[in-house]
Amino acid sequence: MNEYTIFQVDAFTTRLFGGNPAAVVPLADWLDEATLQNIAQENNLSETAFFTRSDQDDADFHLRWFTPGAEIDLCGHATLATAHVLFNELDWYEETLRFSTQEAGILTVSRGEGSRLSLDFPARPGAAIETSHELVDALGIQPLAVYKARDHMALFATEADVLKVTPDMDKLCRINPDGVIITAPSQDPEVDFVSRFFAPNHGVPEDPVTGSAHCTLVPFWADKLGKTTLEARQVSARGGELSCIYDGDQGRVYMSGQAVTYLKGAIFV
Structure with missing residues (x-):
């Protein structure tokens, strides 16, 4: 059994118990998909984000999102929560984070005015x-x-x-x-x-x-x-x-918002 750090962050809000809560789990290496899904199901939040360091030249981290039921192709609030954790809890030193994703390409999150963070996402017109x-x-x-x-x-x-x-x-x-x-x-x-x-x-x-x-x-x-x-x-x-x-x-949507850390702990898997 291994121990992993976990954060829970309220995203797109300036206050605890507002916005959308997401779990964020940093990993040194990927766990198997069934374990990732079980963690997300156990958390029972709309999304749990997992990230590892990336060896790609155009990305700093690789990012994946799981609901309690399945892995999904794109998630805004859990990306904001992950960036909040990296900037505020794990002391990421750059002004911009670059996330490699499986289906949504490279997503960036940048420090904005005050504690706001800005997300650069693909547009999906209906x-x-x-x-x-x-x-x-x-x-x-x-x-x-x-x-x-x-x-x-x-x-x-x-x-x-x-x-x-x-x-x-x-x-x-x-x-x-x-x-x-x-x-x-x-x-x-x-x-x-x-x-x-x-x-x-x-x-x-x-x-x-x-x-x-x-x-x-x-x-x-x-x-x-x-x-x-x-x-x-x-x-x-x-x-x-x-x-x-x-x-x-450019076919892009930029969204900015704030986030608040609610919890930091450990899980044992």
Whole structure:
């Protein structure tokens, strides 16, 4: 049995018990996939991030993310949490971190103003699709329109509509294997749009704050509102705030936020 350090970090928030909690586990060498999945399942958080040092010239670390149910291809809040751990707990000395990932390419996280960190992620614009009866039935309310990239994204008229959605998770599981985003304009004049995200197939009925969903949300709202700098709020029970920039020419979404360390301990595997 071996001992490994573990951190738990609340991401996309300035306060404990806000934002989205993620576990972060530094590794000297990769454990087998079944063990990584078991650790994530035991943590029972929306994501557990694992990282090792990288021997690639264009990356400092290799990064992987696991939900309680499966490994996923992209995760924003656990990347922010990992960067927070490296910068603030493990004394990473550079101003930028470069993460090599299995499917999302090289992701960078840079120190921003104050304690803010900025993530450079691939844009994933959604394409308009027909609104299915199955999706309406699962959400319990008719959206204005539906789009699809990795996730389905349903557009609603008001923030109140987004807040009152109480999806049938069993039915939602049959809509998309990854997740379903719902979104609307914000009622707060300081915020451009709000969203919620559901991923019941991954053991995450509602995710508190979802960076990867904003890879689809930000291109959509940038085009709809005619602006490239946007303030976003995920209106889950815990809630979270993201400042976003869309670079359509380069196909990138930049998200910035803060994080707070909640826990540091050890696991024995």
